[in-house]
Amino acid sequence: MLSSCKIDCHTHIVNHAIKTAYFDRTDGYALVMPFIEKFAGNAPPDHSIDTVKSDKRLFLCPAIDISGDIPAQLTAVEPHLDDYRVVGLKIYLTYQAGRADDERLLPVYDFAEKYRLSVTYHTGSCSLVLPTDNDMEGSNARYVQNVARRYPTVNFIVAHMDDPRYEDCIRIVHEEPNMFTDFSGAYEPGTPEGTNIQWAIDTFVRAIHQFPDTYKSILYGTDFCPPISLSAIAEYDTTIASLFTPSQFEDVYYKNALRAFPRLCEYIKEDVL
Numbered sequence: 001m002l003s004s005c006k007i008d009c010h011t012h013i014v015n016h017a018i019k020t021a022y023f024d025r026t027d028g029y030a031l032v033m034p035f036i037e038k039f040a041g042n043a044p045p046d047h048s049i050d051t052v053k054s055d056k057r058l059f060l061c062p063a064i065d066i067s068g069d070i071p072a073q074l075t076a077v078e079p080h081l082d083d084y085r086v087v088g089l090k091i092y093l094t095y096q097a098g099r100a101d102d103e104r105l106l107p108v109y110d111f112a113e114k115y116r117l118s119v120t121y122h123t124g125s126c127s128l129v130l131p132t133d134n135d136m137e138g139s140n141a142r143y144v145q146n147v148a149r150r151y152p153t154v155n156f157i158v159a160h161m162d163d164p165r166y167e168d169c170i171r172i173v174h175e176e177p178n179m180f181t182d183f184s185g186a187y188e189p190g191t192p193e194g195t196n197i198q199w200a201i202d203t204f205v206r207a208i209h210q211f212p213d214t215y216k217s218i219l220y221g222t223d224f225c226p227p228i229s230l231s232a233i234a235e236y237d238t239t240i241a242s243l244f245t246p247s248q249f250e251d252v253y254y255k256n257a258l259r260a261f262p263r264l265c266e267y268i269k270e271d272v273l
Contacts, residue, residue: 005250005254006254011032013225029058034049038131044227053085065096093121093122094122118157121159142172144158153178155179163185173214174217180256180260186232187236218244220240220256
């Protein structure tokens with residue numbers, strides 16, 4: 001699998017130093033998830049917009065702070081969809097109390113539907129170094145499923161496979177054609193996965209292999225951001241090689257991303273649907 005055929009669907013390449021560190025180790029394309037104000041002081045300086053604009057390999061998924069004025073945040077993004085190469089939106093569940101199907105979040109989905117944007121949620125366990133409301137129940141994938149059914153033309157990404165509710169997450173994602181997931185961020189030092197990669201692979205095997213076609217719903221993502229102890233890249237290649245057959249690599253690394261984020265096709269200029 002050539003590195004140039006990868007689309008990393010979940011990174012925090014929020015400044016030029018992190019961009020340099022990332023592309024010194026790998027190539028391809030990457031989606032950038034900015035941070036929210038809640039993380040200030042714990043996360044690295046966030047210059048996501050300038051960083052994305054500086055490199056055509058990068059695309060932006062602006063973060064929506066669900067504790068703030070949601071319509072105002074969407075209005076601020078709207079004029080810049082093209083010049084920021086926006087392909088989706090990011091919501092930090094668990095870190096922020098709330099459920100994907102809360103009525104107050106419906107403007108986000110209306111906006112996504114209007115502009116062919118996808119919605120990525122943080123779900124499940126959080127970083128060991130960022131402040132969190134720890135609303136584990138609110139980030140459950142079953143609430144994302146409710147939204148996916150209400151907005152069938154919008155794609156929804158349950159990031160981190162709803163850690164540790166991996167098997168339930170895969171069952172839910174498998175039921176909905178507009179839901180995708182990843183295991184980005186798994187190899188943070190201090191987590192069970194980060195401590196024992198073989199245990200992590202075995203755990204992911206049990207979840208993902210419940211259905212033979214699950215590979216069509218899995219995205220490649222690393223959660224790359226060394227300042228918050230997320231620097232794994234090779235570990236994801238090792239994991240993917242253990243989970244999938246070579247004939248499935250192109251879907252997991254590349255084609256699934258173009259399906260999950262349809263606006264990417266406008267920039268990468270390739271349609272594999």
